[in-house]
Amino acid sequence: MHNSKIPVITPRNAKIEASAGAPFEAIRVARDVLLTSRTCGLATLDPASGYPYNTATNIAVEPDGTPFFFAARLALHARNIEADPRISLVLAPFNKGDALTLPRLTLVGRAELMSDAETPLAKARYIARYPKAKLYLGLPDTQLYRMRIDGVQINGGPARNASNITADDLRTDLTGAESLIAAVDDEIVRINAVKGEASRLAVMAGKKPGAWKVTSIDPDGINLASSQDLARLWFAERVTDLNQLTKALTQSAK
Template sequence: MKSYPFIPDREIPMDPQEGEPFNARAVACRLLRHSRNVALATIDRINGFPYSTVTNLSIEPDGSPVFYMSGLSHHGKNILADNRISMTLAEFNGSDVLRGSRLTLVGCASCLRDHERELSLARYRRKFFRATRYLELNDTLLVRMTVSDLFLNGGPAQYSDDLHLDSIRVSLRGAEMLTRHEEDLISFLEQNPDRLAPFLAKAGGVRRRWRLATIDPEGMDFASEDQNIRIAFNQRITTPEGLLRYLDGIRA
């Protein structure tokens, strides 16, 4: 059983026989890429108690969580004083939340700057269409979470102790051309929606008004006004030309 840097080890390790088998990595990745909102916990800068709020979630091509933060908010001031945070992603469908899956991430927050901030801000805007009103405020900060550990509860009798950070990360090594031209590719595909239609149809998403939000070597993330979906490639793609060939192959 792995050890966690922020939470003591269990006195009695979990017996795998006590839970039902399930694809923990797939569940964790689905929660990460499909969740639009998260419970964000910070450490109160005055009294040291846990302070939580709810915010929007944007995911970078490498799987890093990014969120908006007002520098004047209580949780914003907490993070600027102590950057240790955690966030919980859950399947909220209006029913019993304990019957669904929950993923908790533990790590540290850092404010994005300069070119990196602009790229992440563009991805955030593509996922949250009506965000302009608060993103243009003078105290707006965009924050990336560096994940140190993750904890998954897949629902009743579905627990996992063997997930690792690589389970939710996407390696960008060798895909520099793809990531460098992400903005240009998205613009091109928005102007040529017929190139994406067969790809979306395979995921059953063609009927909604989807906006392409991010591209990475393992798949593409799409957002509508109230939902995110992740569509994975069946092979690793590392160049713009490779992506267009892949999409044309689906159309053929």
């Protein structure tokens, strides 16, 4: 068991002058990276050698901001997690230019196997982001793991570092939004049935128009996906029910 008094990401001994860094909205950037990254690096620990073992995988996110991922039971990283649940994820806009000039998010924590009761809904959320996942999520050795985050590091690009944000900063507060969560699946179907509506929302989120689909909605915003990209549209104000959501979408249309 980790000693909670010791940070899971050990700070550097070197003194870094905060004034030398460029200002940026660390929490918003970190949440943007978490919610719009398609691929992540997953590091586990080899149970025999103790060396880190890294692989690439898709990343999905639960409504409260908890990341989760697929692993076949026979995969090496699944075996490693069974022996030691400590993992690290790195998320970034891979294949979009010079990686060192773009935001990268490092998460450290523990993998937790989702229960049989949780798996069907998690699979549906995963497939909404990655439609081709139907090919492998139906395999008999499919497993889904969520990550319980213990440490966060966001690098927003040159001279933009922040290690003082926490797992709570990445979470989406669902308190009081029960009616929204209950109605959101039907609302997603409705929005996606309106020709061009999802594309309009994606453009508002800074993306090019195209064949976009809304994949999830939470009190803070809307997540969208195309065959090649993900987008996040943040609400101007927190939304907790369907009436507020309708108002937010109406205002965005203006």
